[in-house]
Amino acid sequence: MILSSSDPLGVLLQLSQNFPKYVHSISRIPINDTVHTQVTKTSMAFQNNEIERLFLNGIQINPESLNSFFLLKIMRAEFNILDSLTSLGLTANEAIDVLNEKNSNDESESFPWGDVYDIRLSQTIWWNDLVKDKRYRGWPSGVHQYLRPSYPGQLKYVRSNAFSCVFVLNLAIPSNLKYLFDIFMFIDRDVPLRLALIPMIDKMDSDGEIIQLFPLYLFSSLSV
Numbered sequence: 300m301i302l303s304s305s306d307p308l309g310v311l312l313q314l315s316q317n318f319p320k321y322v323h324s325i326s327r328i329p330i331n332d333t334v335h336t337q338v339t340k341t342s343m344a345f346q347n348n349e350i351e352r353l354f355l356n357g358i359q360i361n362p363e364s365l366n367s368f369f370l371l372k373i374m375r376a377e378f379n380i381l382d383s384l385t386s387l388g389l390t391a392n393e394a395i396d397v398l399n400e401k402n403s404n405d406e407s408e409s410f411p412w413g414d415v416y417d418i419r420l421s422q423t424i425w426w427n428d429l430v431k432d433k434r435y436r437g438w439p440s441g442v443h444q445y446l447r448p449s450y451p452g453q454l455k456y457v458r459s460n461a462f463s464c465v466f467v468l469n470l471a472i473p474s475n476l477k478y479l480f481d482i483f484m485f486i487d488r489d490v491p492l493r494l495a496l497i498p499m500i501d502k503m504d505s506d507g508e509i510i511q512l513f514p515l516y517l518f519s520s521l522s523v
Contacts, residue, residue: 356398358417369421376419416497418465424496427486429460434489454491463493470498 304310314321353360356377360370377398384394429435438458445455454462466482468475482494
């Protein structure tokens with residue numbers, strides 16, 4: 300009903316603000332088979348889970364920490380990704396299909412290669428940017444640079460964020476701090492990788508979040 304109207308946002312606003320008024324009429328509208336299948340599948344997936352979940356283009360958002368500014372930031376990031384995909388020649392629907400594409404044929408939440416993290420979230424801390432940082436300004440740019448001959452397995456020194464390495468660490472564990480030194484060593488040696496960190500917090504440790512903030516503050520201060 301909403302998608303088939305000439306003004307989907309207007310219809311959605313009208314229904315959400317006056318739902319009791321239109322609920323009787325809406326109940327008479329036949330449900331699309333695709334929608335019915337998706338709703339049934341979602342209900343079955345969460346029938347034994349009392350935790351509320353909110354997703355935006357596959358990104359899971361914690362409803363308890365949701366606010367208008369955080370939601371606007373995520374939506375802007377999604378629009379930028381859609382613009383980049385459409386600039387490659389994809390239609391809007393094709394770009395959305397790419398974002399919603401499953402990472403595995405297995406419909407369960409477990410993946411054979413381990414845990415999966417969405418680097419589009421604000422919790423991801425990027426330490427360098429091969430396109431924008433001044434230290435890489437002298438590097439050549441352009442996709443054609445990757446076609447130049449080189450030794451097997453050698454990373455090409457191209458001013459592009461084509462390759463990234465993301466560290467998922469619990470910094471409350473002292474032994475994990477050595478990986479921060481590895482990150483800065485890679486940056487200092489101009490390794491052509493975009494490096495990032497996703498801090499993990501042990502929910503059972505009440506001081507874990509505070510402990511993690513100290514090394515992040517320390518390393519951020521040293522890198523300025």
